[in-house]
Amino acid sequence: MSSRLHIYNTLSKQTEEFEPINPPFVGMYLCGPTVYGDPHLGHSRGAIMMDVLFRYLTHLRYKVRYVRNITDVGHLLNDADEGEDKIGKIAKANHIEPMEVAQRYTNAYHKVLLQMNVLPPSIEPRASGHIPEQIEMIAEIMANDLAYESNGSVYFDVLKYAKSGDYGKLSGRKIEDLLAGAGQERRTLEGQEEKKNPNDFALWKKATSEHIMKWKSPWSEGFPGWHIECSAMSEKYLGKMFDIHAGGIDLLFPHHESEIAQSTSCGCSTPRYWMHNNMITINGQKMAKSLNNGVLIEELFTGNHDLLEQAYSPMTLRFFLLQAHYRSTLDFSNEALQAAEKGYHRLMNAAAKIANLTTSISSDVDFKKWREKLFVHMNNDIATPQVIATLFEAAKWINEIDAKNMCLSAEDKTLLQETFTFFTFDILGLTQEKTTNNEVLNGVMNMVLDIRKTAKENKDWTTADKIREGLIQAGIDIMDGKEGSTFKIKQ
RNA sequence: GGUCAGAUGGCCGAGUGGCUAGGCACAGCUCUGCAAAAGCUGCUACACCGGUUCGAAUCCGGUUCUGACCUCCA
Numbered sequence A: 001m002s003s004r005l006h007i008y009n010t011l012s013k014q015t016e017e018f019e020p021i022n023p024p025f026v027g028m029y030l031c032g033p034t035v036y037g038d039p040h041l042g043h044s045r046g047a048i049m050m051d052v053l054f055r056y057l058t059h060l061r062y063k064v065r066y067v068r069n070i071t072d073v074g075h076l077l078n079d080a081d082e083g084e085d086k087i088g089k090i091a092k093a094n095h096i097e098p099m100e101v102a103q104r105y106t107n108a109y110h111k112v113l114l115q116m117n118v119l120p121p122s123i124e125p126r127a128s129g130h131i132p133e134q135i136e137m138i139a140e141i142m143a144n145d146l147a148y149e150s151n152g153s154v155y156f157d158v159l160k161y162a163k164s165g166d167y168g169k170l171s172g173r174k175i176e177d178l179l180a181g182a183g184q185e186r187r188t189l190e191g192q193e194e195k196k197n198p199n200d201f202a203l204w205k206k207a208t209s210e211h212i213m214k215w216k217s218p219w220s221e222g223f224p225g226w227h228i229e230c231s232a233m234s235e236k237y238l239g240k241m242f243d244i245h246a247g248g249i250d251l252l253f254p255h256h257e258s259e260i261a262q263s264t265s266c267g268c269s270t271p272r273y274w275m276h277n278n279m280i281t282i283n284g285q286k287m288a289k290s291l292n293n294g295v296l297i298e299e300l301f302t303g304n305h306d307l308l309e310q311a312y313s314p315m316t317l318r319f320f321l322l323q324a325h326y327r328s329t330l331d332f333s334n335e336a337l338q339a340a341e342k343g344y345h346r347l348m349n350a351a352a353k354i355a356n357l358t359t360s361i362s363s364d365v366d367f368k369k370w371r372e373k374l375f376v377h378m379n380n381d382i383a384t385p386q387v388i389a390t391l392f393e394a395a396k397w398i399n400e401i402d403a404k405n406m407c408l409s410a411e412d413k414t415l416l417q418e419t420f421t422f423f424t425f426d427i428l429g430l431t432q433e434k435t436t437n438n439e440v441l442n443g444v445m446n447m448v449l450d451i452r453k454t455a456k457e458n459k460d461w462t463t464a465d466k467i468r469e470g471l472i473q474a475g476i477d478i479m480d481g482k483e484g485s486t487f488k489i490k491q
Numbered sequence B: 001g002g003u004c005a006g007a008u009g010g011c012c013g014a015g016u017g018g019c020u021a022g023g024c025a026c027a028g029c030u031c032u033g034c035a036a037a038a039g040c041u042g043c044u045a046c047a048c049c050g051g052u053u054c055g056a057a058u059c060c061g062g063u064u065c066u067g068a069c070c071u072c073c074a
Helices: A041-059 A086-094 A098-115 A127-143 A158-164 A175-184 A228-238 A249-264 A297-302 A314-322 A334-356 A367-379 A384-402 A410-427 A439-457 A461-473
Strands: A006-009 A014-017 A025-030 A063-068 A147-150 A153-156 A201-206 A221-224 A244-248 A273-277 A280-282 A330-332 A476-481 A484-489
Touching (some): A025 A228, A041 A063, A041 A098, A041 A244, A041 A280, A041 A314, A063 A228, A086 A098, A098 A297, A127 A147, A127 A153, A127 A201, A127 A221, A158 A175, A228 A249, A249 A273, A330 A334, A334 A384, A334 A410, A384 A410, A461 A476
Parallel strands (some): A025 A063, A025 A244
8 A cells, every 4th residue: 555645534434545636636625723712732733734745745746736724704602692703702802803803813823833834725715705605605505405594594404415415424424313312412502493403504694783793695694604614615726526625523523514515515526535633632631622621832832831841842742743643632741742842852863963974885774665664654644653753763773873883875875864854854844943043142152161161171160060050040051072062042 | 312433561652463663751871070962772561351363452242441523613
């Protein structure tokens, strides 16, 4: 299975070979965030998973169009707060425009993704900018008699669709089970009387008087339902049939199931491959805004959170996420993050050493085989943990070669350098975090280290240690080596 | 209640029936004025009970526990 890319398809529940519909073009869509709050750790996972895939597909010479949306039309808070949306609520509370709320959190999202070296998508459409497209799609679904209007709102007729279509094919849900479950545990929801069936979902909601985010439509002044934006925007930019649709596993139902229902009800095909990233857990429980156990990405970077023992850098987070496979849950803890931080530095140290390695006539290691292994792991459903493990194998060799315990041929050195760089930086998207590049600081440090050098030469350990201690307090580590001392700003 | 995933060494996490992933921690060593950093070496685990097999962490059945979805969520 190794020579070509395989990905796990939630639709078939199998790992399948990836074959684009129209090679060399590949269309992929990721359900982005609803921008009503600062991005938390969970948001980083899907973005990074797709970023690695985006990078890899691009390097495989595909012409990739990557669409990642921003949902800035607030979803309903819950059905009890009928007619009010999250973004609108925040806007009202702060006496600002809803778009100010959306913009603020969109900026925050972009900022942290940039820090984590996530490439921008090809297109980043906003739901609020595609209201006409959504209205058009709703009208088409109604024309196909799979949606109905009720009191100014439009609902998708799930029962009717289920008869002819294949509702539940993604999430494995059966309509009978849903109906059975509806009677027991389901909360009594307001507005249910407008629906023919409790499983029907809104395509368009009529706004109440206090609702501030609303648009005109043939049915009422209101706002689009939660699922329709993705159907409308993916069709607009990727066409009626595209390759990859991704998102968090918690969106599998009802969001993605509903998307399929809507799209196939107006002439679109179900996307070929569905990829779902698993959740980040905290003490074994899913991290979610609604559960109030979330850690913001910004908080992780600053260390400003009760659960955090220290700050963790953006690259530490990226590395931490890539060390687990995207389909596994990943448990958050200080211990795990500290392990990731050290592991990341070990990898970076090895990367920095390659260029200065001395070469011999032959090599002690089969680097071609090693290189093949990396591709095998990437092709195996983006197995980033194994890619990292394989890079660590090379890290050990690099250290051994550096210590003159192993040999490396000139030819293999080139191969090693290119391959290591390619996977570490180009594919996994890690970067060497700059510790210092400040001329003023360098000047000061050179002087301080020179004073300490003199002290050391005079065996004035008190002064030497005092300087070292003082610098540690200031956040700078001193490393004494054979060729003098160097310094490093602590992350 | 229904549906679906998991349970791996001190911790995090791979694992595609035979060839002990990897990282961190820990211990020893190298280096060092002492440290730190870095490097090397060591550390053979797979929830439980049955079964299939020459051989099972991996396949099958059962048990226990945990989680996700069924409601906004990445």
